[in-house]
Amino acid sequence: MEHAVSEPETTEHSGPGNPDPGPEPGAPRTGGTTDGEGRGGAAESGDGPTAGPDAADGTGTAGLSEAEAELAAQRVERERIEQRKAARRGPIESGGRLSGKAADLLAAVRAVESGRAPAAGVFAEPGAEAVPPPPVPEPVRRPAPGLAEAAAVPAAPAPETIGSVRRVLGEGGAPETLAPRIAAALGEGAEERLRADPWQLLRVRGVRPEQADGFARALLGTECGPDDERRGRALTVWLLEQAALAGHTALGAPELTAALAQRAVPDPEAALHGTLAEGEALAFQDAPATDEEGERPVRVLVGLERYALAEESLADGLARLIGSVPRQSGSSEDWERAAASARGSAAELLRAVAGHGLVLHTGGEASRAEPARLLGEARRLGLRAWAAAHGPLGRDGFAELLRRSQEADGPSGTPAPPVATVAGLLSGAEGPGREDDGSLALDLLVVLDAPQLDVESAALLVESLPDGARLVLAGDPGVLWSAGPGRVFADLLAARVCPCVASRVPDPGPLGELVSGIGAGELSEVAAPGREVVIVPVRDAGEAVHRTVQLVADSVPRAIGVPVEQTTVITPGHGGAAGTRALNAALKARLNPGPGRFGGFDPGDRIAYSPAPGRTLPGHVVKADAEGLHLSCSGAPVVVPRELVETQVRHGWALTAHQAVGGRWPAVVVVLPGDAARALSRPWVYTAFGRASRHLSVVHGAEQALPRAVAEVPAEPRTTRLPDLLRTQTQAAEEERAAG
Structure with missing residues (x-):
């Protein structure tokens, strides 16, 4: 890989900056790749109770913002899913039979769900008889909410x-x-x-257990102690919430009790028992694999109800798609002619979608041409076909690809491309709208950036599809997983319950060669005659910030021809001497200096707006007035109330990899200071390097940590229930077909 012009001499570097701290010591081991951003929110989680202004003080504007509409739609949809759960009289069965403590634990939660008193000896010696589960009725699918329901936003707390x-x-x-x-x-x-x-203070994001303990001591005095059952229950729920922030939808019971012990809970099993008895968490049996002797070892998982409901609803919806006959529009001969006109994996994708309700499609950036071809052919066959991307950058990029690949249609000229964001599709702000029964008015949905689907968004999306619809989940398996809990795309790929088409379209040029190698675990030098890839060695974090500003403001525009507004900086975390805060402060001072009179922002500032955890919308500041901070995000006007600016808006010249996923820019500067080693992994590097479409500069102070991360540090595992639920659904379907 080529080096930049006028590089400083390479000497032994030091890294004075420290990224934001990782998961709290003693918490369960968390999965996924952390980039210090608190999973995509604008406010840093972990800052404690003193961080940021309040986000819900009842002083919001009377109008319904885009974020409020989205959250309201998700809230109403979750209520509908909860109603489906309430219609069942027992938990979904999966895996083999339980005995001993595992059976006792499930007996307790089933007793709570059915209204009976829980068994007293959940954590007693093995041998206690488990309460048999009640029969499970067939799930009832109810219509999704309409737009009028989505507009209803709950009132703020009374003053x-x-x-x-x-x-x-x-x-x-x-x-x-x-x-x-x-x-x-x-x-x-x-x-x-x-x-x-x-200890209910822990219900607020950012409050730490030691802070809640201090608050409890001040209120309760001598009555407060580490053995208080209220403390044990609150810490159990808090640990499950922390695990969800790291991507888990559930935790193994032994992991959870071990983490409680590290939190000075004297009797962790009693604390878990109490939490289950109060219905604040649920227990499930899981049979993750078959051992060498053919046995299926059973473990007990504990999770929060919201994620349990989402995974069960998602599994039901996926089984419905897999088992249903796709709605026909055009004959099988029409589909075959469309496939014959394509080539390679594009033809395979068309044939798979013709006969199946659920199809997976994997590939890099260049492979998006195949879903684009599918969308065009489906619309020509009369299907109401739409695509949905993770964010506005992905939506706009795919819309441009469609404009280039499809001819103008209709007498009014080129129609608006049928592309939305996932959030906009669910809220009703974008997309085809909904039918009278609440389902989306479409026959085929192609979801791009599918690895970014968390379990709740995926459940809402699948449940919104009408019977007979086709769903294609397309994405690059090598990128970072979703900011929210779950690993839906990876779980489906591993489950092999539906056709999967792997694209054979390679990403072109030196950048494509570099990123493809990283995906295979190799960091190789590539020939870059057009300076597509440039490495800039640095000795410390201060020099990394200086060289980054120099690259963005001068070197890349002058030598590469990419203007400043089309260049993005990516770094591992928000904190530290070379995190997003430090880099954005330096870039603002150089590119748009000003007094920052409105929460540190001035007109023209580049920003990253986070209306909800896990969502980042790039844009710029237009103005500020009594209403709040006026932004333009992908051409759409947004007004952020004054009291929410600090928690929802950051400067956006520099982003974390999780904030940048789903977007691409002509030029990207990736900053790797010496203290970034612990944040690096193969998915992180693959994601960060893959955001560049024309030029990549790497400000490199991590030395051997970079190739070691690519070769040796895969994605952290996440604990989810979806694979087991999918196996159960598949087996039930096979048995039903055999019996019929």
Whole structure:
């Protein structure tokens, strides 16, 4: 790989900057690749109760923002999924039979779900008889909510409720700015609930256990102790929430009890038992694999209800797609003619979609030409076909690909490309709209960037598809997984329950060669005659910031011809001397200096707007007034109220890899300071390097940590229930077909 012009002499480097801290010591081992961003939100999780202004103080604008509409749609859809869960009288069965503690644990949760008292000896010696589960009725699919329902946003907590919570916080020495969020989390009677259980403070994102312990000691005095059952239950739920932030939808019971012990909970099993008995978590049996003797070892998983509901709903919806007959539009001969006109893996994709309700498609950036071909052929056959991308950059890029590959259609000229974002499709802000029964008005949906689907978004999407619809999940398996819990695309690839078409279209040029090698675990030098790849060695984080600003503001525009606004910087974390905060401060001082009178922002500032955790919309500041900060995100106007600016908006010249996933820019500068070694992995490097379409500069101070990460550090595993649920659904379908 070629080096930049006028490089500084390479000497032994030092890394004074420290990235944001990782998961709390003693917490369960977390999966996925962490880039220090708190899973995509604008506010840094882990800053504690003093971080940021309140996000729900009841002073929002009267109009319905795009973020509110999206969250409302997801909230209504979740309520519908919960109603489906309530229609069942027992948990979904999976795996083999349980005995001993595992059976006792499941007996306890089944007793709670059915209204009976839980068994007393959940964690007693093996041999206790498990309560048999009640029969499970067939799931009932209910229509999705309409747009009118999605527009209903729950009211903010009453001012008197916030005031009463504020008084309790003051008595316990906690920041009173937390009051609106606690009132929203605990609902009516928040003051009484907080006094009765001070550890409910952990319900607020960013509060640490030691802070909740201090608050409890101040309120309870000598009654407070580490063996308090309220503390054990709250820590159990908190650990499950922390695991969800790391991508897990559930944790093994032994892992959870070990983490509770590290948190000074004297009787971790009793704490877990109490949490299950109160219905604050659910237990499940899981048979992950078959051993050499053909036995299926069974383990017990514990998870929060919201993710359990989402995974079960997703498994049901996927089974419905796999088992249904796709809605026909055009004869099989028409589909075959369309496939014959294509070549290679594009023809395979067309043939697979012609006869199946669920199809997977894997490949790099160049492979998107195949879903584009599929979309065009499907529309010509009369199907209502749409595509959905992870974010607006992916949506706009795919729309441009469609414009180039498809001819103008209709007398009014070129129609609007049938492409939306996943969030816009679910909220109704984009896409074809919904039918009278609440389902999306389409026959074929192609989801791009499918690895970014978390389990809740995937469940909402699948449940919104009408009977007979086709779903194609397309994406690059090598990129970082979703910011939210789950690994839907990877689980489906491993389950082999539907056709999977691997694209044979390689990404072109030196960048394509470099990224393909990284995906295979090799970091190789590539010939870059057009300076497509440039390495800039640095000695420390301060020099990394200096060289990054020089590259963005001068070297890349002058030598490569890519303007500043088309260049993005990617770094492992928000914190540290070369994190996004430091880089954005330096880039703003050079590219758009100003007083930052509105929360540190000025007109023209490049920003990253996070309306919801895991979502980042790039844009720029237009102006600021009494309404709030006015942004333009992919051409769409957005107004962020004053009280939400600090938690939802960052400067956006520099991003983390999770914020950048799903987008591409002509030029990318990847910054790897010496202290980035622990954040690097093969998926991180693959994702960061793959965001460049024309030029990649690597500001490199990580020395051997970079090739070692590519060769030896794969994605951290995530614990999910979807594979087992899919196996159960597949086996049930096969038995039903055999019996019929």
